[in-house]
Amino acid sequence: MTNKSSTLLLIVLLAVAASSCSTLDIKEIKSLDRIAFEPLRLDPSLEPNNLRIDAHRQTTTTYANNTTQTSPVPNDPLGFDLGNGLFYDLNENFSLRVDNLLDFAGADYYSLKNIKNPQANQGIRTYTFENDTLFRANSENRRSRYLHHLAGPSDSVSYMNGNNLKYVIVRHDSSLACRNKRKVKKEIINLGDGRFLLQSGRRQFDFAQNSNGINLRSHYLVELADANRVMNVYRFNLNGRKKILFSMIRNRNTLYVFNKNYRGSKIVFENQGLSVFGNKNLAEKFELSLTEGQYDQNLVP
Numbered sequence: 617m618t619n620k621s622s623t624l625l626l627i628v629l630l631a632v633a634a635s636s637c638s639t640l641d642i643k644e645i646k647s648l649d650r651i652a653f654e655p656l657r658l659d660p661s662l663e664p665n666n667l668r669i670d671a672h673r674q675t676t677t678t679y680a681n682n683t684t685q686t687s688p689v690p691n692d693p694l695g696f697d698l699g700n701g702l703f704y705d706l707n708e709n710f711s712l713r714v715d716n717l718l719d720f721a722g723a724d725y726y727s728l729k730n731i732k733n734p735q736a737n738q739g740i741r742t743y744t745f746e747n748d749t750l751f752r753a754n755s756e757n758r759r760s761r762y763l764h765h766l767a768g769p770s771d772s773v774s775y776m777n778g779n780n781l782k783y784v785i786v787r788h789d790s791s792l793a794c795r796n797k798r799k800v801k802k803e804i805i806n807l808g809d810g811r812f813l814l815q816s817g818r819r820q821f822d823f824a825q826n827s828n829g830i831n832l833r834s835h836y837l838v839e840l841a842d843a844n845r846v847m848n849v850y851r852f853n854l855n856g857r858k859k860i861l862f863s864m865i866r867n868r869n870t871l872y873v874f875n876k877n878y879r880g881s882k883i884v885f886e887n888q889g890l891s892v893f894g895n896k897n898l899a900e901k902f903e904l905s906l907t908e909g910q911y912d913q914n915l916v917p
Contacts, residue, residue: 674688871885
């Protein structure tokens with residue numbers, strides 16, 4: 617074998633090795649002792665704290681000075697719970713809600729530590745919710761920073777930053793709306809029989825659940841397969857054909873979210889916590905405490 621051939625072979629082997637390292641463990645996924653998911657649901661919901669694990673994030677691309685920049689689309693607080701922790705927001709981002717995975721949604725108090733660099737125990741943020749107020753500390757030794765507080769009755773909750781209104785969430789028997797001081801910005805209206813209408817300005821979008829799954833704006837389809845042991849999310853192309861966007865499978869303590877190339881996340885359930893692997897690398901951790909503490913009233917403007 618010539619030196620040139622040896623070099624080419626080495627490049628190919630390195631490329632294959634790099635590719636395998638950038639995916640989840642395919643053998644582990646295929647041999648997983650899967651359990652069935654709970655039934656799908658299409659429930660209008662609110663996730664205001666950005667405590668999410670991305671399953672599929674929309675992006676925008678801008679061009680300036682002969683360069684291309686891609687940025688993630690911001691999370692919208694309003695959306696739909698689809699079941700099994702999966703959340704679809706009105707900016708069409710899919711994510712796993714940490715409060716649903718760890719079963720503390722609606723808790724009057726919680727403290728959630730998010731470690732962004734677990735191997736070095738760095739990038740620690742601790743979110744504390746107490747007395748309808750959310751705080752965040754950017755390290756274990758720093759004082760908590762006030763983020764927002766809730767005000768008003770349960771059917772019309774204002775999310776406030778000091779004296780500044782962020783938005784108001786208005787709940788009725790047949791609708792869930794987000795408004796500012798002047799007008800309703802977005803409203804999800806229950807039409808009955810598993811159908812919902814999103815009114816966003818002058819635009820309207822349909823959502824529906826039936827025996828075939830959940831249709832989201834005719835852009836996405838969510839369905840269960842393989843005796844409910846696989847949860848698939850499809851995207852419709854311009855011809856109306858569906859293509860797999862990502863799939864979810866799980867056993868009793870592990871949840872996988874991956875695309876057709878087996879790239880994605882592995883979420884391991886621990887004692888009141890989660891370890892999140894981005895492909896094969898430990899990416900972040902969440903540690904939950906429900907033991908009530910005492911926040912500093914002076915932090916609230």
